[in-house]
Amino acid sequence: MPEFKYKTMGQQFGRRSWAEPWKIKMVEPLRMLTPEERRRAASEAGYNTFLLRSEDVYIDLLTDSGTSAMSDRQWAGLMLGDEAYAGSRNFYRLEDAIRKFYGFKHVVPTHQGRGAEHLISKALIEPGDIIPGNMYFTTTRLHQELAGGTFVDVICAAAHDPTDRSPFKGDVDLDKLEALIRKVGAEKIPYVSLAGTVNMAGGQPVSMANVKALRALTDRHGIRLYLDATRMAENAFFIQEREPGYREKSIAEILKEFCSFTDGCWMSSKKDNLVNIGGWLAVNHEDVFEKARNMVVIYEGLHTYGGMAGRDMEAVAIGIEEMVDEDHIRSRVDQVRYLGTLLLDWGIPIVEPAGGHAIFLDAKRFYPHIPQAQFPAQTLAAELYLDSGIRSMERGNVSAGRDPKTGDHRYPALELTRLTIPRRVYTQAHMDVVAESIKAAFDSRDKTRGLKMVYEPEYLRFFQARFEPLA
Numbered sequence: 001m002p003e004f005k006y007k008t009m010g011q012q013f014g015r016r017s018w019a020e021p022w023k024i025k026m027v028e029p030l031r032m033l034t035p036e037e038r039r040r041a042a043s044e045a046g047y048n049t050f051l052l053r054s055e056d057v058y059i060d061l062l063t064d065s066g067t068s069a070m071s072d073r074q075w076a077g078l079m080l081g082d083e084a085y086a087g088s089r090n091f092y093r094l095e096d097a098i099r100k101f102y103g104f105k106h107v108v109p110t111h112q113g114r115g116a117e118h119l120i121s122k123a124l125i126e127p128g129d130i131i132p133g134n135m136y137f138t139t140t141r142l143h144q145e146l147a148g149g150t151f152v153d154v155i156c157a158a159a160h161d162p163t164d165r166s167p168f169k170g171d172v173d174l175d176k177l178e179a180l181i182r183k184v185g186a187e188k189i190p191y192v193s194l195a196g197t198v199n200m201a202g203g204q205p206v207s208m209a210n211v212k213a214l215r216a217l218t219d220r221h222g223i224r225l226y227l228d229a230t231r232m233a234e235n236a237f238f239i240q241e242r243e244p245g246y247r248e249k250s251i252a253e254i255l256k257e258f259c260s261f262t263d264g265c266w267m268s269s270k271k272d273n274l275v276n277i278g279g280w281l282a283v284n285h286e287d288v289f290e291k292a293r294n295m296v297v298i299y300e301g302l303h304t305y306g307g308m309a310g311r312d313m314e315a316v317a318i319g320i321e322e323m324v325d326e327d328h329i330r331s332r333v334d335q336v337r338y339l340g341t342l343l344l345d346w347g348i349p350i351v352e353p354a355g356g357h358a359i360f361l362d363a364k365r366f367y368p369h370i371p372q373a374q375f376p377a378q379t380l381a382a383e384l385y386l387d388s389g390i391r392s393m394e395r396g397n398v399s400a401g402r403d404p405k406t407g408d409h410r411y412p413a414l415e416l417t418r419l420t421i422p423r424r425v426y427t428q429a430h431m432d433v434v435a436e437s438i439k440a441a442f443d444s445r446d447k448t449r450g451l452k453m454v455y456e457p458e459y460l461r462f463f464q465a466r467f468e469p470l471a
């Protein structure tokens with residue numbers, strides 16, 4: 001397949017300019033701190049952007065999780081919340097939306113994505129099991145490990161190379177997976193854990209051809225295939241754009257076709273589903289449904305709310321309909337690519353091609369003089385905050401954690417600083433401001449020194465670790 005080529009906005013849309021496909025009905029004022037105030041805030045936060053107060057942030061690109069702007073329809077939907085303890089009508093609305101757009105039979109609501117990951121990991125994994133997947137995600141892998149399993153990465157090699165412009169860098173390497181199955185035995189593999197798009201690889205999509213082949217391979221070995229559907233609408237957009245035969249299909253059709261090759265999915269509604277909180281698990285197999293529905297009452301809430309208020313489930317149901325709107329998804333992904341194109345024009349190293357939800361700065365190439373043990377991606381996130389009050393986050397050595405066996409840092413191939421774009425929140429003008437701040441950090445890169453970690457929590461250390469600048 002030929003590598004992906006960038007197009008200007010005009011080429012993408014066949015007209016001159018591009019604008020957000022919404023207008024603003026309610027505004028939330030932004031404030032920028034002085035340089036002195038930012039220095040104090042950074043130091044108090046231990047140079048970890050997760051520990052900053054939101055009030056001290058100007059443009060917040062920490063995450064696209066739960067940060068979406070809801071539509072007028074979703075806000076109106078909140079007033080239709082049926083807060084009955086059992087059998088809320090909003091649950092049945094949500095169940096219908098999931099069946100219609102994702103196509104799975106059984107739905108178990110949870111408070112957010114990791115609640116669903118907890119249920120499926122506990123339902124399917126026995127101690128000693130192996131779970132292959134297309135690159136780890138922090139909470140997904142941790143739940144698999146806590147259930148006694150070991151995650152094994154079987155993503156294609158291109159995913160680990162930030163300069164490789166292949167169109168589907170989220171694809172599973174089927175030979176690698178087949179070799180793993182032969183080595184450990186199919187009975188040790190409860191399921192393959194497939195994510196579309198792959199967050200940690202830079203938001204890279206999985207092709208329809210790959211999921212089809214994966215289904216055939218797992219069927220041959222009697223292994224189940226479950227999907228992390230958190231950003232599958234964005235994945236569907238990339239298939240429509242890049243994969244032969246899908247140009248004329250709608251996002252909704254592509255999403256449903258992709259899901260049809262899997263046995264079920266877990267979902268963080270805080271991403272694609274355009275809400276501030278929520279999640280769910282949806283499966284076809286009765287046995288998994290039975291187990292998950294038994295466990296949800298222990299960990300989340302009754303099986304018709306799972307930790308969400310009735311009004312939240314209504315907003316998720318409406319968000320699912322809005323997420324597959326062609327104008328919405330195209331402008332969402334193109335806003336991300338607009339930022340990426342500005343940076344590439346200035347020669348700033350990013351993961352290419354730009355993914356669906358974020359621009360990932362390649363900190364190894366940005367700061368070649370800072371060794372990975374001194375956290376170049378964490379350093380870059382701190383520098384951007386100091387320059388302009390923009391909040392990004394580290395996806396590198398700190399996020400990868402330590403190897404449970406050896407206790408060493410994992411030193412991942414990708415050392416990235418992620419600028420994640422919330423859905424429907426910021427305008428193109430905000431993207432210009434962000435790009436200029438990154439350019440300022442890039443122009444003064446030779447003077448920048450790394451960080452040392454002075455506090456390290458036991459789990460998911462990137463959330464709470466503290467750092468100090470090296471002299």
Ligand SMILES: *Cc1c(COP(=O)(O)O)cnc(C)c1O
Binds near residue numbers: 065113231267270
């Ligand atoms: C956010 C996320 C999760 C976890 O969901 P939460 O709602 O944050 O608990 C799982 N997988 C992926 C790919 C995610 O991005």
